[in-house]
Amino acid sequence: MAKTQYNADSITVLEGLEAVRKRPGMYIGDVGTKGLNHLIYEIVDNAVDEHLAGYCNEIWVTLEADGSCTVKDSGRGIPVGMHKKGISAERVVLATLHAGGKFDNEAYKTSGGLHGVGSSVVNALSERMDVKIYQNGGIHHDAYERGIPTVQLENGLLPVVGKTKATGTEINFLPDGEIFEKTRFKDKWLKSRLHETAYLNPALTIHYENRRAGEEEQVDYSEPDGIVAYVRELNAGKETVHEPIYYKGTSEKIEVEVAIQFVDAFEENTLGFCNNIFTQEGGTHLMGFKTRFTQLINGYARELGILKEKDSNFTGADTRNGMTAIVAVKHPDPIFEGQTKTKLASADATKAVFSVTGDELTRYFDRNLEVLKGIIGCAEKSAKIRKAEEKAKTNMLSKSKFSFDSNGKLANCESRDASKCEIFIVEGDSAGGSAKTARNRQYQAILPIRGKILNVEKASMDKVLGNAEIKTMINAFGCGFSEGYGNDFDIGKLRYNKIILMTDADVDGSHIDTLLLTFLYRFMPELIYNGHVYIAMPPLYKVIPKKGQEQYLFDDRELERYRKTHTGEFTLQRYKGLGEMDPEQLWETTLDPERRVLKQVEIEDARMASEITEMLMGSDVPPRRQFIYDHADEAEIDA
Secondary structure (H helix, E strand, O other): OOOOOOOHHHOEOOOOOHHHHHOOHHHHOOOOHHHHHHHHHHHHHHHHHHHHOOOOOEEEEEEOOOOOEEEEEOOOOOOOOEOOOOOEHHHHHHHOOOOEHHHOOOOOOOOOOOOOOHHHHHHHOEEEEEEEEEEOOEEEEEEEEOOEEOOOOEOOEOOEEEEOOOOEEEEEEEEOOOOOOOOOOOHHHHHHHHHHHHHHOOOOEEEEEEOOOOOOEEEEEEOOOHHHHHHHHHOOOOOEOOOOEEEEEEEOOEEEEEEEEEEOOOOOEEEEEEOOEEOOOOEHHHHHHHHHHHHHHHHHHHHOOOOOOOOOOOOHHHHOOOEEEEEEEEOOOOOEOOOOOOOEOOHHHHHHHHHHHHHHHHHHHHHOHHHHHHHHHHHHHHHHHHHHHHHHHHHHHOOOOOOOOOOOOOEOOOOOOOOOOEEEEEEOHHHHHHHHHHOOOOOEEEEEEOOOOOOOOOOOHHHHHHOHHHHHHHHHHOOOOOOOOOOOOOHHHOOOOEEEEEOOOOHHHHHHHHHHHHHHHHHOHHHHHOOOEEEEOOOOEEEEEOOOOOEEEOOHHHHHHHHHHOOOOEEEEEOOOHHHOOHHHHHHHHHOOOOOOEEEOOOOOHHHHHHHHHHHHOOOHHHHHHHHHHHHHHOOOOO
């Protein structure tokens, strides 16, 4: 591999740092746990970029005992030479927004980092950051507090604090509690992301260590078989139709790498990546893959006589019935929708993946006829089930047989401005009646449901579509659904900006929330991905002291804190259900936008979310039993 220059002259400056602390959500998505973990991903992505450039084969990621994180790599190290601005290039990179080597197409051919934004954003949002750069035989040191340098430069350059033969960058940072709601990194999400990165980079080893008290752990992630091993891991324990198919090619300077394996199950799990970044919402690379794959399967099916002249083509969903696929592209200048890169928008990626998939899969299928027949068999099975179920689906959506709010329970709001409207899914007629009285009729709709809805993870499609509560919700939301047989979902038709699950603050209420979330995740995942799903937080207790103000407490922890801090007698009222609250209490605790507490439902890791949903809500008992045993000490028992 040709070695390219990466020095002080490679660093390009665009603008300063101040806006990051004012509007962090613009740069990392949010200031919750998801945004917090994103800080680590940004620094790791920079190290991975060094690997992609051919200079780094090891990365160390450590969750320190003090709550900080350290990321070290064996790359070239951030340039420390004099920049044309008159200071060390490292200081320019970490203290200036939009400064970095990612704008120089010679320094990095592909990049997963935020193009010079990532490292400076992490710096700006950290209480402190400590930097060591191993380069030119010396250890160069710098440090920052909330993005402001605290180390005195020596003639514009970083001080050298030691000698070394190593090369690379080591960054330790502590997230700023003034910015983030929580400052404790989610280790499970991090490990999943690191393992994913190892699958996508078979020549890279990532060393993970957790030094936090009670969580001590060390894991090395190295996957020399790359995305083929990733597909095998995703399909572990399932009945596979064939060995994984793997191909790789380049088109229009875009490198395309794909692994495919079908399983004997009605499901699809297609994951897309661009420059090692998981594109959670898909994008143009997946569009090119899916379009060409569907064309190929339909073409071969007709060529083999499986599809007759009178038969209609298989749908895209039919051809992907049972598919597990990884589609990874390396793009020199990708375009994403949104700063946190959840969807690829580069039009040339569609053409590149379409071209490579067509060439390579044609070559493979021509040589592996039995594998091809097995895949077409999965499509045939899907088509038969689809046609049988389409009648049930048509009946459900037919206005003549199922008009909007046919059960008469929905108390709709007066406004038709979806951006302002919200719908509360409430368990039981009693709570529903109280909520209907308490709500603001202008923009709040109430939909009561009866107890625990159907578990869609275990149920067949005809049972799901025949369930009265589920039909009511689908019609109330107005945007259709996207599970199984094509995609009728249109988020533009959503009638409510917020869908709020409002159940009792006890174990049964949590179970109902879980069933509702399973339904939404499997049939309308876009609602969750786009931030429309919330869980209401009604109080569990009301304390009425002899002296002082009444107070609502949301859980047993708050009650325990109240007992420790409150002096004097008080009366304790426990709400067994929302129906026990009068409308005024329900409004001020749970419905009033000015005072209520809502939890927004998010999906950080789509692969992990799907696996956990399948394990906890599916039919396979042993994994669920083991999960319960492993996490029994974390359970919160309802008093």
